[in-house]
Amino acid sequence: MSNRFPENFLFGSASAAYQVEGAYQEDGKGLSIWDEWVKLPGKTFQGTNGDVATDHYHRVEEDIALMKEMGLKAYRFSISWTRILPEGRGRIERKGLEFYHKLIDGLLENGIEPVVTIYHWDLPLALQKEYGGWEDRKIVEDFKAFAKILFDEFHKKVKYWIVLNEPNIFTQLGYVMALHPPGMKDMGMYLKTYHHTALVHAYVVKLFKEKGYEGKIGSSIAYTPGYAKTNDEKDVEAQRRYYETVNHYIMDIYFKGKYPSWGYAYFKEKGLAPEILPEDEKVLVESAKMTDFIGINYYQSATLAYNGEDGIGLSDFNVSGEKGNFRESGIPGLYRQVYNEKLKYTDWDWAIDPDGLRYALVEISERFGKPILISENGMGAFDEVSEGKVQDGYRIDYIREHIKACYDAIEEGVDLMGYCTWSFTDLLSWLNGYQKRYGFVFVDFEKEDLPRIRKDSFYFYQEVIKTNGENCLKK
Numbered sequence: 001m002s003n004r005f006p007e008n009f010l011f012g013s014a015s016a017a018y019q020v021e022g023a024y025q026e027d028g029k030g031l032s033i034w035d036e037w038v039k040l041p042g043k044t045f046q047g048t049n050g051d052v053a054t055d056h057y058h059r060v061e062e063d064i065a066l067m068k069e070m071g072l073k074a075y076r077f078s079i080s081w082t083r084i085l086p087e088g089r090g091r092i093e094r095k096g097l098e099f100y101h102k103l104i105d106g107l108l109e110n111g112i113e114p115v116v117t118i119y120h121w122d123l124p125l126a127l128q129k130e131y132g133g134w135e136d137r138k139i140v141e142d143f144k145a146f147a148k149i150l151f152d153e154f155h156k157k158v159k160y161w162i163v164l165n166e167p168n169i170f171t172q173l174g175y176v177m178a179l180h181p182p183g184m185k186d187m188g189m190y191l192k193t194y195h196h197t198a199l200v201h202a203y204v205v206k207l208f209k210e211k212g213y214e215g216k217i218g219s220s221i222a223y224t225p226g227y228a229k230t231n232d233e234k235d236v237e238a239q240r241r242y243y244e245t246v247n248h249y250i251m252d253i254y255f256k257g258k259y260p261s262w263g264y265a266y267f268k269e270k271g272l273a274p275e276i277l278p279e280d281e282k283v284l285v286e287s288a289k290m291t292d293f294i295g296i297n298y299y300q301s302a303t304l305a306y307n308g309e310d311g312i313g314l315s316d317f318n319v320s321g322e323k324g325n326f327r328e329s330g331i332p333g334l335y336r337q338v339y340n341e342k343l344k345y346t347d348w349d350w351a352i353d354p355d356g357l358r359y360a361l362v363e364i365s366e367r368f369g370k371p372i373l374i375s376e377n378g379m380g381a382f383d384e385v386s387e388g389k390v391q392d393g394y395r396i397d398y399i400r401e402h403i404k405a406c407y408d409a410i411e412e413g414v415d416l417m418g419y420c421t422w423s424f425t426d427l428l429s430w431l432n433g434y435q436k437r438y439g440f441v442f443v444d445f446e447k448e449d450l451p452r453i454r455k456d457s458f459y460f461y462q463e464v465i466k467t468n469g470e471n472c473l474k475k
Contacts, residue, residue, distance in 0.1 A: 003473040005407065010113060010418025011465045012074030013067075013440065014376055016120035016165065018050045019427040021080065023057035027095035030086030032122035033133070037181040045433035053428050054443050055450055060103055062452070063425065066441055068110040070458060071465040075112050076375055076420045077103070078120035078165065081146055088124030089142050097153055104157050115160040115375075115420070117220070118147055118204070121170050121180070128182065134171065134193040140203055147204045148211075155213040162295050162375060163204045166222040167197035168250040177314060179431060188272045195274035198253045202287035209290045220295030220375040221250055225360040226302040229338055234306035238335040241266075242304050245334055248367075255294055255368045257285030266334075293417060294368060297376035298402075301343075301356030307336035321347045321382060321435060348380055348436065354401035361409035361416065371415040377402050378422035380429060380436040383455065390442045390455035399457065403464065403472040421461070425452065 005011075018034050025031075038049035056063055067075055081088065083096035107114045123133045131138050147163070173180035175190035201219045208217050226247065228239040244263035253259050258281070267273040307330040315329040326349040330336030344352045361372060379398040383390050399421060410416050426439040434445045440458040444451050463471045 003407075003470055004467070005410070005469040007468065009416070009468065010074040010115075010373070010420070011461075011469070012072055012076055012113070012115065012418055012420040013422075013424035013461075014076035014115075014420045015056070015078075015423050015425070015427060016117070016122075017078045017080035017083070018053070018120070018122045019423075019430070020054045020056040020077075020425065021083075022050065022052040022055045024051050026057065027083075027099070028086055028093040029080065029096065030082035030088070031125040032080070032082050033125050033128050033181040034122050036125055037183075043183075044431055045435065048428060048433035050428045052450075054425050056425075057099065059450070060099075061106060063441075064103075064106040064110060064112070066452060066454070066458075067107070067112055067424065070440065070462045072112050072424075073465060074115050074160075074418055074420060075107055075424065076115035076117060076162070078117035078122075079150060080122055081119065082122065082124045084149060085124065085146055088127040088130075089145060092149060100154070104154060108157060113160065114158050115162065115373075116150070116154065116158050117162040117165050117375075118150060119143070119163065120165040123181075133182070134174075134196050135189060137196060137199070139196055140199050143200045144203050144207055148207060151208060151211065151213050155215065159215040160373075161208065161215060161217040162220050163201045163217065164197055164219045165295075165375070166220060166297055167194060167201075169222045171197060177316065179316070191267055191272055192274045194250070195253070195276070195280075198284060199280060201254055201291075202257075202283045205287040205290050206283060216292035218291050218293040218295050218370075218373065219254060220297055220373075221254065222297045222299075223247065223251070223360055223364070224298075224300060224302050225356050225363065226304045226335075227340075229303050229305040232306075235304065238306050239304045242302070242335040245331070251294075251364070251368070253284060255288050255291060255370065257281070257288035291370065293371040293373050294364060295373050295375040296360065296364065297422070298357050298360055298374060299377065300351040301340075301353040301359070302337045302351075303340040304335045305338045307332055307334060309333045312336055317349070321432070323347045323349065325349055346379060347382060348432070350380070352379075352398065354398075354405045356405075357402050358405040358409045358412075361406070361414045362412050365409075365414040371417050373417045374406065374419045376420060376422040378438045380432070380438050382435065383426075383437045383442055385442060385444070385453060388453065390453060392455045392457045395455070395457045396460045399461065399464075400472045403469055407469060407473055 171193045175184045226242045228235040248260040249263040311332045315327045423438045425441040426437040426443040429436040442453040
């Protein structure tokens with residue numbers, strides 16, 4: 001095999017509606033839970049919000065031109081639910097649909113495959129206020145109605161659909177750690193809402209397949225593979241418990257249709273397990289078979305150690321970017337995540353572990369036997385402009401090593417569809433504000449006209465695409 005990726009491999013990049021679009025009250029758009037959350041004191045870094053963000057809503061042609069210049073094969077973006085359905089259901093706002101037609105048509109005209117995420121965290125505020133959003137099974141019907149509008153409108157143009165982005169993250173941060181809306185600390189509610197996300201995925205996949213829309217559909221899970229800290233049986237058991245209550249728990253229900261037995265029994269014994277109705281079991285198993293691919297967002301690995309019943313609990317993570325603030329975190333009686341001295345860390349204390357990506361891809365492929373799309377991978381950093389340039393060699397090194405890991409996984413038999421970096425332009429990094437930059441394109445948020453500057457990594461990834469990854473694989 002030559003040192004190149006398959007010719008149909010999708011080298012892409014990604015974004016999310018709330019993080020880039022801005023125009024949060026224009027053209028009939030309704031409010032999402034994030035439009036409200038960011039206005040609450042102390043919820044985001046220095047009170048930053050997405051009212052304007054990168055102003056992608058008004059700069060879409062300029063941003064697509066940069067994507068074409070780079071040679072992107074795919075662009076993954078999300079559709080704002082309240083831009084289409086301002087109240088979450090009912091009245092459709094045509095101007096919202098027209099914006100996404102403009103975006104999708106612009107991509108296709110420039111040879112870029114649109115990869116559409118139906119939901120990337122911006123739940124309609126009206127649904128949160130009416131019945132608690134993800135806390136109630138009513139979300140299934142409202143989400144299905146939203147998805148059907150999108151399928152009917154765009155199915156002739158869009159071949160790749162991602163139902164949900166990182167449901168394990170928005171439920172955990174929203175219902176366990178109180179860092180995202182609605183700001184609760186309730187393990188039982190986290191498990192209940194996560195079950196509802198699995199039902200949404202299942203019913204939307206079933207709808208897509210039964211209506212005969214052309215294309216491929218899946219969902220994207222934030223996946224963090226775990227190693228045992230030592231060969232000590234207590235650490236190895238901690239790793240097993242991590243997989244049973246985290247990785248296999250969040251993945252199996254989507255892609256096998258049932259929870260791992262030990263993990264579910266553990267939560268049931270604690271009085272935390274979600275209720276599973278007979279009709280849930282049927283649709284979950286059916287849709288798991290129908291799901292075309294598994295989306296994976298990979299940023300880091302975890303190193304796991306024994307954590308006694310009186311051990312440490314979950315701790316907040318570094319949102320300041322002040323390196324060296326890594327804090328152990330865990331669930332008493334299950335596991336704790338510890339510092340890995342063999343790895344380097346980012347300014348936000350995220351472990352840099354390219355081989356962890358290969359490891360993750362292989363274990364996911366072996367467990368589920370489905371094609372995989374890397375829907376996010378990237379490095380958040382403090383980038384600076386000097387003499388009109390952004391020299392982000394650290395990001396180039398990061399991406400090069402992770403692309404090598406992708407190639408190694410393919411060599412080991414993984415059916416890998418594509419690799420999307422996070423992100424194309426700099427954007428609002430949720431809790432971290434605008435200081436944590438991921439993009440190939442620097443956006444100067446200090447200036448009113450938000451000028452775009454190509455970073456060194458822009459030209460590197462341009463060469464990746466041009467050579468189909470060969471520039472990363474040279475010995």
